[in-house]
Amino acid sequence: MPLTTLGTLPGEVAVDRAPAVQVRDLVKTFPGGKKRTDVEAVRGIDLDVPAGELFGFLGPNGAGKSTTIKILCTLVRPTAGSAQVAGFDVVRQKDDVRRHIGLVFQETTLDGHLTAEQNLRFHAEIYGMAHTDVAPRTDAVLDMVGLADRRSAVVNTFSGGMKRRLEIARGLMHSPRVLFLDEPTIGLDPESRAGLWDYVDRLRAEEDITVFLTTHYMDEAERCDRIAIVDGGRIGALGSPAALKAGVGHDRVRVVTADDDAAEALVRDRLGVETTRERGALVVLTPDGEQFVPRLFELGLTVRSVSVTRPSLDDVFLAYTGARLADRQAAAGPRGGRR
Numbered sequence: 001m002p003l004t005t006l007g008t009l010p011g012e013v014a015v016d017r018a019p020a021v022q023v024r025d026l027v028k029t030f031p032g033g034k035k036r037t038d039v040e041a042v043r044g045i046d047l048d049v050p051a052g053e054l055f056g057f058l059g060p061n062g063a064g065k066s067t068t069i070k071i072l073c074t075l076v077r078p079t080a081g082s083a084q085v086a087g088f089d090v091v092r093q094k095d096d097v098r099r100h101i102g103l104v105f106q107e108t109t110l111d112g113h114l115t116a117e118q119n120l121r122f123h124a125e126i127y128g129m130a131h132t133d134v135a136p137r138t139d140a141v142l143d144m145v146g147l148a149d150r151r152s153a154v155v156n157t158f159s160g161g162m163k164r165r166l167e168i169a170r171g172l173m174h175s176p177r178v179l180f181l182d183e184p185t186i187g188l189d190p191e192s193r194a195g196l197w198d199y200v201d202r203l204r205a206e207e208d209i210t211v212f213l214t215t216h217y218m219d220e221a222e223r224c225d226r227i228a229i230v231d232g233g234r235i236g237a238l239g240s241p242a243a244l245k246a247g248v249g250h251d252r253v254r255v256v257t258a259d260d261d262a263a264e265a266l267v268r269d270r271l272g273v274e275t276t277r278e279r280g281a282l283v284v285l286t287p288d289g290e291q292f293v294p295r296l297f298e299l300g301l302t303v304r305s306v307s308v309t310r311p312s313l314d315d316v317f318l319a320y321t322g323a324r325l326a327d328r329q330a331a332a333g334p335r336g337g338r339r
């Protein structure tokens with residue numbers, strides 16, 4: 001079966017453009033048992049993810065991301081509210097939801113003793129794929145993730161990045177409409193991470209598929225069409241990365257001068273702007289850094305260096321959660337921190 005049919009089941013007409021994910025007032029409370037209090041993991045989430053979107057779900061540890069995803073994948077039953085995935089209700093139409101989603105979670109579900117191809121065939125059997133579809137679909141998804149030449153190799157001989165790519169191939173076998181990727185690149189080296197994203201980009205370019213992603217990596221969040229920032233079981237912010245960054249407001253101008261005291265007074269008196277000090281520099285927060293810098297020079301200051309930094313998604317994350325994405329990034333491995 002050609003790759004162009006991925007995302008649409010055989011015989012199905014892709015005219016239905018209902019949201020890929022629709023969530024209304026979703027609540028999940030885990031009972032705390034006799035001695036402990038209940039845990040309100042999800043406290044009223046509303047969400048619409050249109051078909052075809054790359055949607056990012058971000059939040060600090062314990063924010064409720066995994067619980068929400070597990071509800072969407074029918075693995076956890078909500079306490080209240082409703083959720084539909086690919087047009088099917090996650091409680092009343094579990095089997096339909098499962099047929100239309102692909103899952104790539106952090107824990108591997110591959111059998112290391114089987115070959116890549118055997119793993120995919122096993123998956124096809126579980127999903128009851130038509131016999132005639134299996135071989136061509138296996139070819140297509142292995143090609144998609146760049147593993148066609150390793151199809152007969154035992155998975156235990158694969159690198160971490162190859163295993164993750166095979167997981168994605170497996171998740172795509174049954175033509176899901178929505179692919180859930182839960183921290184898909186965690187633990188991978190930078191090269192494997194970049195490679196995996198190449199395949200996701202290719203998948204999105206060629207297929208009518210929605211990708212629902214959780215990540216703690218800022219650069220991965222930047223790739224998303226829209227992101228939701230979740231904290232304490234609620235969505236605190238929702239929008240495109242550009243819109244969310246614009247919402248934070250201010251560019252940050254950092255200027256090193258020959259005389260900071262004099263510069264501070266001049267900027268305050270002549271430009272009417274307050275500065276703060278930071279490690280031998282003055283910092284000004286301003287809506288438009290590029291316009292502000294020439295005005296600084298007009299003051300006749302001896303400026304040794306000046307830099308303008310636009311708000312990052314990390315600033316957005318900090319504004320809504322009080323934590324930095326970069327904290328998790330650092331914990332996960334060296335990957336070029338913030339500024």
Ligand SMILES: Nc1ncnc2c1ncn2[C@@H]1O[C@H](COP(=O)(O)OP(=O)(O)OP(=O)(O)O)[C@@H](O)[C@H]1O
Pocket residue numbers: 030039040041059060061062063064065066067068
């Ligand atoms: N099965 C469970 N029983 C009890 N409490 C749970 C259960 N699953 C999750 N929780 C609690 O619900 C809250 C939300 O957890 P969840 O795993 O959804 O967060 P998360 O945003 O995915 O965090 P992380 O980034 O660490 O994966 C946490 O306080 C967690 O301890």
